[in-house]
Amino acid sequence: MKNNTTLYLYELAWMLPSVALPVGMLAALLVTAFGAHIHLPGKTGQIDPAQVTQTAPFDAPGIVETGPGQYEARIVAGIWVFNPTEIRVPEGSEVTFVATSLDVIHGFFLPHADVNMMLIPGQIARITTRFKQAGTYPFICHEYCGLSHHTMAGKVIVEPRS
Numbered sequence: 802m803k804n805n806t807t808l809y810l811y812e813l814a815w816m817l818p819s820v821a822l823p824v825g826m827l828a829a830l831l832v833t834a835f836g837a838h839i840h841l842p843g844k845t846g847q848i849d850p851a852q853v854t855q856t857a858p859f860d861a862p863g864i865v866e867t868g869p870g871q872y873e874a875r876i877v878a879g880i881w882v883f884n885p886t887e888i889r890v891p892e893g894s895e896v897t898f899v900a901t902s903l904d905v906i907h908g909f910f911l912p913h914a915d916v917n918m919m920l921i922p923g924q925i926a927r928i929t930t931r932f933k934q935a936g937t938y939p940f941i942c943h944e945y946c947g948l949s950h951h952t953m954a955g956k957v958i959v960e961p962r963s
């Protein structure tokens with residue numbers, strides 16, 4: 802039979818992690834919130850989901866040149882389609898994707914360019930990436946959004962500079 806000291810050490814071995822884990826998570830939360838400034842979007846990142854089609858820039862979905870070699874892709878997601886479904890930019894372009902949802906939670910996943918966003922009604926998602934190589938880059942909805950979720954897709958066509 803084990804003596805009391807051994808049992809005590811076993812108990813301690815279980816208790817310490819159960820204290821350390823929440824303390825560690827709280828520390829991680831404080832570091833990301835105040836150190837890395839990761840937080841929920843402010844007023845500028847919000848939109849009235851009922852007014853999306855009347856609110857700039859989503860009143861005119863599509864691709865807009867914002868500077869030399871720079872583009873903004875304005876995307877509206879709704880069941881079960883992206884608007885637009887096809888985006889064309891020249892090779893080497895820097896593209897900022899700005900997207901939101903009309904109805905339920907959708908996703909915007911463009912694996913070959915490391916773009917992965919959640920499109921939440923009422924919030925505006927934004928991410929910038931550069932397309933260094935010509936080619937076709939498919940994107941899909943990767944948040945289950947109902948019956949035809951699997952058909953919700955589109956593509957970025959990066960045209961070669963001749």
Ligand code: CUA
Binds near residue numbers: 880881906907946953
């Ligand atoms: Cu939209 Cu899944």
